[in-house]
Amino acid sequence: MIMLENVMEFFRNLPPKKCASCGEHMEEQAEAYTTVCSKCAGTQ
Numbered sequence: 001m002i003m004l005e006n007v008m009e010f011f012r013n014l015p016p017k018k019c020a021s022c023g024e025h026m027e028e029q030a031e032a033y034t035t036v037c038s039k040c041a042g043t044q
């Protein structure tokens with residue numbers, strides 16, 4: 001249960017990451033502090 005708590009703590013510290021343009025989840029962009037996904041940002 002200790003590991004489960006750590007995972008929950010990890011996700012609690014993460015703001016819900018959604019693309020501001022298409023509203024899609026941005027799991028791959030966890031390290032990028034952009035508001036849109038790579039597709040909408042055109043950096044793909």
Ligand SMILES: [Zn+2]
Nearest residue numbers: 019022037040
């Ligand atoms: Zn998008």
